[in-house]
Each structure stands twice: as structure tokens, then as C-alpha cells.
Amino acid sequence: MSCRWLAAPVVAALVAMPAGVANATGLVTCDSGSPDSWQPQEKLAAKLKEKGWDVRRIKVDGGCYEVYALDEKSERVEAYFHPVTLEHVPIPGQ
Numbered sequence: 001m002s003c004r005w006l007a008a009p010v011v012a013a014l015v016a017m018p019a020g021v022a023n024a025t026g027l028v029t030c031d032s033g034s035p036d037s038w039q040p041q042e043k044l045a046a047k048l049k050e051k052g053w054d055v056r057r058i059k060v061d062g063g064c065y066e067v068y069a070l071d072e073k074s075e076r077v078e079a080y081f082h083p084v085t086l087e088h089v090p091i092p093g094q
Helices: 003-022 041-050
Strands: 054-061 064-070 076-081
Touching: 041 054, 041 064
Parallel strands: none
Antiparallel strands: 054 064, 064 076
């Protein structure tokens, strides 16, 4: 079997991957208005640190702040917060 036949699907998958990663996951959406009205991510990180969380990453997803952290029990957490109020936004079904 030629390596050329294997390379085409791999290259196609790699080219398509960044587009999928950039999209929102669809788990949660926030009606958060203009980003000018959002509180800084650093303020959310400080609030969570006070609760004993070790924040690893905060990003915007679906108009919400999506947080990857270790909680006060050192358990991995993926949580969403409204960027204006910094209130936790529950994931439906969880």
C-alpha cells in the first residue's frame, strides 16, 4: 500500500481540525451583550482562587467564560460563568 493513499486523509483531517476547535461547544450559551461590558477574566480567576480553585485556563465559548481548573478537592472541572455577572452557568443535564 502506498503512503500517498494514507497521507491524503490525514492531511484532510488536520486541515479541517482548526475550524472545529474554534467553534463553540454548544454546551452552554450566555446572552452576554458586548464584550465591552464584560468583567475581566482575571477577576473571575481571583474569585475562583478564593474558593480554593487552581485555574488552568479561561476562554470564551458561546458568549460565556469557560474555565478549566482543579477545584477545592483537586478534581478537574470544566465550568461556565456569565462574563458580566461572573455567576456560574449550569450545563444542562449535569
